[in-house]
Amino acid sequence: MATNPSDSSMNDRDHTLLRNEMLEILRNQSIHSVYQPIISLKNGTVLGYEALTRGPENSPLHSPLTLFSYAEQEGMLYRLDRLAREKAIHGAFLARKNELLFINISAAILYDPLFVPGKTLEMLEAHGIQPGQIVFEITERSSIEDFSMAQKILEHYRHQGYRIAIDDAGAGYSSLQAIAELQPDFIKVDKSLIQDVYRSKTKEAIMESFVSFAQKLNIQIIAEGIERQEELLYLTRMGVHFGQGYLLGRPGTEKAVVAPELAESIIQQRKIRDNIGSAWTIGDLITATATFDSKALISEVASYFKNNLHAPGVVIVSNDVPVGLMMRESLFQQLAGQYGFSLFWNRSIDQIMDKQPLIVDEHTPVENVSQLATSRDINNLYDLVVITSKGKMAGACSIRSILECITNARMESAKVASPLTGLPGNIQIHRELSKRLLEKKGFSVIYADLDYFKWFNDRYGFQKGDQLIQYTADVIQQSLFACGLPHDFVGHIGGDDFIAITSSDEPEKLCKEIIRRFDQGVRLLYEGDDWLYVEDRNGNKVDNAGVTISLSLIICGTAESVTLEQISQASAKLKKMSKEHPGSIYHCACIGDGDYV
Structure with a gap:
């Protein structure tokens, strides 16, 4: 029977044997990684893989929980964690440039003096992986004592392109504080909240809360431990972004293949969810909006705004396809500078327009557009939403009209539901x-x-x-x-x-x-x-x-x-x-x- 390192009754001889086993593992680098797929609950495709460390077979330290707990207890966590990262990157098999590799790190590792982006970056380059494909999972079970320092460290990594996930959310002590302070890209919800979620109104309410505030903060939710079809259907219907668990794929060393019937089921459930209560599409809210060619002069657009005092913005097009947005306030702010007129007056509008406005198809449900619009940067929150029909410019609508539509629809629904x-x-x-x-x-x-x-x-x-x-x-x-x-x-x-x-x-x-x-x-x-x-x-x-x-x-x-x-x-x-x-x-x-x- 394997020895439990946390057992207080373990004698000196057992302790020595276990310590020698740990040192042997580090010396021979005898750990390896297996990879569990993370699947989109929108279209059934593979988002990426979580690298899971395993100790040697038939070893009391085979289990990752036992392995890392003992390493931390014996002051070897930094060494083990560095080795685990190397093994995870070395064995990765990302099929596409947009697939992600999730690597677990303990909160304590953030303070490792050797936990620096340069070393990790060298390993990534050697295996053809970009920093943007790496997500550091900070386990929620190891509490962060100094959030200010952790923020600075993680911000440094973010500038390199790395992404951050909070792991085991809902299982430990400081999920909400960690989310609020670190502003992760992903929240991984612990299996304890996922198991039998379709039978528990309490778990359902908690998950709905996670999804709701994640949408407002532009964070993606990953549900861990999905093992039943009912759990998958429920979570997809609730709008959870991604899933992970034995039902979707077990840890392995080969590329994951999502069963066609499972992917089709996910697509169908998401379509059902997107159409619930969505009798209104964004096309119903189209209003005529002025357009200018991308090479039109800034002076032309400024003159239009002066002659049309109630126009909040104009759409910039190229061959009738929207390519940008110019809001009234943004234009006049740029022209109001000391050299604004002399610098910009005779330049083309594409040099100062917003090149990444929110552009949606006319058939998109209003609820969906509302979520996209309100998750934008605060500086763009009230910008017009550009609407297309078959890829061509159709018009635009304001945030106010979207919110009024949703409010009226919900009031009508509440009256008769x-x-x-x-x-x-x-x-x-x-x-x-x-x-x-x-x-x-x-x-x-x-x-x-x-x-x-x-x-x-x-x-x-x-x-x-x-x-x-x-x-x-x-x-x-x-x-x-x-x-x-x-x-x-x-x-x-x-x-x-x-x-x-x-x-x-x-x-x-x-x-x-x-x-x-x-x-x-x-x-x-x-x-x-x-x-x-x-x-x-x-x-x-x-x-x-x-x-x-x-x-x-x-x-x-x-x-x-x-x-x-x-x-x-x-x-x-x-x-x-x-x-x-x-x-x-x-x-x-x-x-x-x-x-x-």
């Missing part, structure tokens, strides 16, 4: 069904309601009843994410009644998935009770093992004659049929024209 589940209510459901019928394309409607919900509510109380309603909402949404399409819809009719509208070619598969997920998890709400019977609304005993779910599937063809009334009547008939059978079940009917069976 279910206060318990947050899902769209009856007004939005009616709109969605009407829109689908006007499109004259095939779609399917699934009505869901719970059997013996009143019995459950009476037996366990209203709080548990609310949990069951929320659980059902989660099941339907997760099933739609797994088997549906990006523009599918879920609504809460009221009480224990829900509706799903899908364009999937396999709606029956979706019904089976809802039933599977519901039956699999509902027993967790019974507090350990086993039920052989339940009671109906009249108090009569019915042989049933608890609450079940009944589904009515209506497959709507493309005929113009299909109406909301037909859908409603078909649903009522199917619901009655489902209620006559015990257990979770679905019944199906087809209305209108279409190639359905």
Whole structure:
């Protein structure tokens, strides 16, 4: 059995053997790195790899946690850390110039006099790696005592092009302080917050907070320890940027290949998220904005602003493609200097324009543009957002119009959404069904309601009843994410009644998935009770093992004659049929024209 270096009962002989083992490892450089991929939760591509150090096989110091803990205890941490960095860089196999290599460093290493950029830079150049591809992960478990000094050291590295990550966020003592003081490029959220996040409202709320403030600070979130499909779907839906874990790829020594079905699932879930509540696109907010050719004289633009006092800015174009932005205030600030007019008056506008304005396609959801716009530098926060159509100049919009649009949309949504589940209510459901019928394309409607919900509510109380309603909402949404399409819809009719509208070619598969997920998890709400019977609304005993779910599937063809009334009547008939059978079940009917069976 391996000796635990932190065991206080370890005798002198064991201590000597372990110290000799440590010295032998350093002398022979007998550690190696394995590399775990970090995957984009937007498109399923590889962002980069985290280098993970391993000690010799069959050694009590094989585990990295044991290895580094003992090295720190014995005053050998600096030597071990330098060796680990060398091994990580030496074995790296970055496939593209934009792939990143994440290297773990302890906070204590920042004060190593030999922890200097020159040495690391030499190793990188020898292996064809740029400093911009290296991310130093500072583990949150080793506290930083002097943030002022750490800031200076890390700023020096940033100037060289290196990036910074805070590791294990949420697992230790000073996550928020480290994030606030060091302003990292990445936050790696500890596995303890990721595990079963889809079952824990507390973990979900914490993750949503991480994502929210990370967007405001222009920081990227990496979720560690993803091992289940449900965790991946939940995190993707929440807007987490990247993921890492056994589900996405185990540590190894070869280039990672993301399974096509996994990448497709990630892309689909992100599309669903991006379209939730995004009925408005930025194209809806386009306003006509003056344009000038990139070679137009600065004097021409200045004259335009003088004659158009309410114009906040103009877009600079080349062959009708936006290439820059010139805001009124910025132009006159530059001209107001001592030699402003003489220096700039007869020069072309492309010499002083903002060459990196925010340019978005007209179909981008307003919510997405808002996040991009508000994460800009404070000096550009209120600059116009340039909008294109098929790559060509279409117009622009102001931050004010974007924020007003979002505020109005959220107020409208809040008025009609279910206060318990947050899902769209009856007004939005009616709109969605009407829109689908006007499109004259095939779609399917699934009505869901719970059997013996009143019995459950009476037996366990209203709080548990609310949990069951929320659980059902989660099941339907997760099933739609797994088997549906990006523009599918879920609504809460009221009480224990829900509706799903899908364009999937396999709606029956979706019904089976809802039933599977519901039956699999509902027993967790019974507090350990086993039920052989339940009671109906009249108090009569019915042989049933608890609450079940009944589904009515209506497959709507493309005929113009299909109406909301037909859908409603078909649903009522199917619901009655489902209620006559015990257990979770679905019944199906087809209305209108279409190639359905």
